[in-house]
Amino acid sequence: MATSLSADSAEPTPSSFPLVGIGASAGGLEALSDFFGALPGDTGAAFLIVQHLDPSHESLLPGILATRTEMEVVEAVDGMQLG
Numbered sequence: 001m002a003t004s005l006s007a008d009s010a011e012p013t014p015s016s017f018p019l020v021g022i023g024a025s026a027g028g029l030e031a032l033s034d035f036f037g038a039l040p041g042d043t044g045a046a047f048l049i050v051q052h053l054d055p056s057h058e059s060l061l062p063g064i065l066a067t068r069t070e071m072e073v074v075e076a077v078d079g080m081q082l083g
């Protein structure tokens with residue numbers, strides 16, 4: 001299922017789902033862990049986390065969050081489609 005907008009309005013089509021954007025510093029790990037640990041695994045939404053991190057460091061966030069939630073956790077890459 002992909003998010004799409006109809007051509008004549010900014011309303012999502014019935015097959016779409018909410019996309020929630022969350023920004024966090026590298027120090028936000030505990031708050032993100034607590035947040036996702038408190039959510040049910042079937043929210044019906046996609047969550048995109050943008051973490052401020054030194055580009056030379058690999059993020060451990062996907063692996064950590066995968067232990068805190070029943071939701072599928074994947075690391076986004078350029079050009080990735082939601083669905």
